[in-house]
Amino acid sequence: MRIKTITAVAAAALMATSFALTGCSSDSSSGDDLVSVNAAEPQNPLVPTNTNENMGGRVVDRLWAGLKYYDGGGTPHNEMAQSIETTDRQHYKITIKPDWKFTDGTAVTAKSFVDAWNYGALGTNAQLQNWAFTPILGYEDVSASPPKAQTLSGLKVVDDHTFTVDLKQPSIDFELELGFAPFYPLPEAAYKDMKAYGENPIGNGPYKFANTGAWQHNVQIELVPNPDYPGGRPAKNKGLRFKMYANMDTAYADLLQGNLDALDVIPDTALATYEQDLGDRAIHKPIAYSQHIGSQPNLAHFSGPEGVLRRKAISMAINREQIATNIFHGTRVPTKDFTAFTLPGFRDGLPGSEVLKFNPDEAKKLWAQADAISPWSGTYQIAYNSDGGHQAWIEAVANSVKNTLGIDAVGAPYPTFKSIRDEIQAKTIGKAFRYGWQGDYPSMFEFLTALYLSTSETNNAGYNSPEFDGLLSKALAAPTPEAAYDIIAQAQAVLFRDMADIPVFDYNVAAGRSDKVKKADVSWSGLFDFENIEK
Incomplete structure (x- = not known):
């Protein structure tokens, strides 16, 4: 997954904000129990089909639940999928679990998936993750400029909990990728103003935005557990604070001082000493x-x-x-x-x-x-x-x-x-x-x-x-x-x-956790297994 960037004036403001943030030791002084992790400003509003860099991606994957999810070792598990049936790896019948809701209270249905996939594939929407829909029948017509069709002919809603997917040819990879962000569902509210929606997204995953001001641009994003999430990766912490740093040396200093709970990029200036500095809190894999x-x-x-x-x-x-x-x-x-x-x-x-x-x-x-x-x-x-x-x-x-x-x-x-x-x-x-x-x-x-x-x-x-x-x-x-x-x-x-x-x-x-954290594992991809970080 993924990649990231601003103007010189904005960068100076960002650096000043970042140093001010870390200098005030916000985690320890606020008295809350959110787990603080390193981050940077996402490139775009948080829309799954348009987030192709890991600063936005690490947040998106907490806010949404897909048909599948991948555990810390990369093993796929059904999440919203009740069943994914195929006899030829080309024609699929997908049944989703009932009674799953978005955080605005609306139901997640088969249509929530089909509409989101059609939105992501449509060329005029210029979604960065459009390539994920390439195998689906009708993609060439939908992605053409101008589009020859508005929806993928390979997607059909059967009922509220069932839809079918027809691919152009058999695919050995399709079912595996159904836990990937472009395949997440979207609520009806998203289509009213997708940019505004991405600033304050409504998902169906293990976390949700802490409040309407949870995204303080160039500073932090705060998430809290979604109490209605019924899936297989519930949060084992009281929330996440994605703290945005302009400099990894500053982030590492905060880790050592206990002002940052988990850091997934040890700066090169500390690579010779971080295992000694952190002891059994150092991670290398x-x-x-x-x-x-x-x-x-x-x-x-x-x-x-x-x-x-x-x-x-x-x-x-x-x-x-x-x-x-x-x-x-x-x-x-x-x-x-x-x-x-x-x-x-x-x-x-x-x-x-x-x-x-x-x-x-x-x-x-x-x-x-x-x-x-x-x-x-x-x-x-x-x-x-x-x-x-x-x-x-x-x-x-x-x-x-x-x-x-x-x-x-x-x-x-x-x-x-x-x-x-x-x-x-x-x-x-x-x-x-x-x-x-x-x-x-x-x-x-x-x-x-x-x-x-x-x-x-x-x-x-x-x-x-x-x-x-x-x-x-x-x-x-x-x-x-x-x-x-x-x-x-x-x-x-x-x-x-x-x-x-x-x-x-x-x-x-090369990563590490602070002495305030008893468990923080890095997943197969190099990001933390965020749901399972425990203070």
Whole structure:
């Protein structure tokens, strides 16, 4: 899942607010029992189909319940689904549990799901998670510009508790992904003004907004348990406070001082000491999270055959092993593919993956070949958000590229996650940029579809390959997981050939809890298992 960014003036205000917030130790002085966790300002209003970054996503997943949910280990369980029936993995009958309500008191029905999915798929709504509906019959007509239909022909409401889903072809992944945010239901109230709804959302999950002012922009979001939630992940705490930080060093200082209860990003400045600082409160485990460097086709020297050569050259100019050791102390792993190394079906040594290994001589050779097409000029800039703890590794990557290729390469800081995401999404960033993807459901298909499918709104690098799209579709239709993984390997070989972007690191999460918390586990994706945090 997901990514984030603001203006210089707003950033200064945000930083001042963040320091003021942490300086007053709001958690301890207020006397409440909410669990405080690190966060940053979500990019957009909190609408499930339009939230594709993890700062908004971590809140959205608390406010809603889907047909399924994933436990801390990534195992799927039915949540609102009473049953999901299919004989061919193409035609589904879904029955939802009765007597489930949104927090405004209205009933969650089959129509609540079907209407929400149609809204998310409709091209004129420009929802960032639109790609999730690609397998459903009629998606091409609904997502076309202008749309040829207003609703997905593959969705039908049978009665209040039953609906059917027809896919274009069998899918080995469809049922697994039904706990993913784009498949959440929406109440009727949402459609009156979706932007306003996203500022004060009405969900059906284990938490709800604490009050109408629960979202203090650039400061915090407060959630309290939903007393009417009947599902399998009830809150074991009295609520969550998502505290927004402009600097991870500040967040870590708050963790040590007991002013923050749980932190999922230990800053690189503390990686050498955090296990000693925190003792048994330190957390370190492999997760489904990958870090990339992307560039868009409108960036000079990075389109067509020249762009392929330059991306491969830059990739081979990055000494991933050295950076992982010197900066991250084992909490990052040099990546081996375009997904994440903890996912089912991951394979090492894919054809073309040698381009991910440090090879200065080959990097210089490829750069020279690109220069023969169009001589290089200017500075290679890598944009990153300063509120995510990325400065040290981006500068190390830039230095590695500079020293290997003999070009001017630098990091280009943006003050917030929201500001960089806004420019990436608008395709106005005008430089290379770091971005990551954190798993929403445990499947390689999610990473590959979200980031590289030509029609995906979250295809940040603007990659477009009918060959790759076709192989992804073929893999989904495979009869067994192993057959699907074989085809996914072929699809990734195409990504390596085209160097769709530059994968850099997989993650071993470094996180921690304060001494006020007796239990706080990190889930399979690297986010906390928020419902089960206990003070």
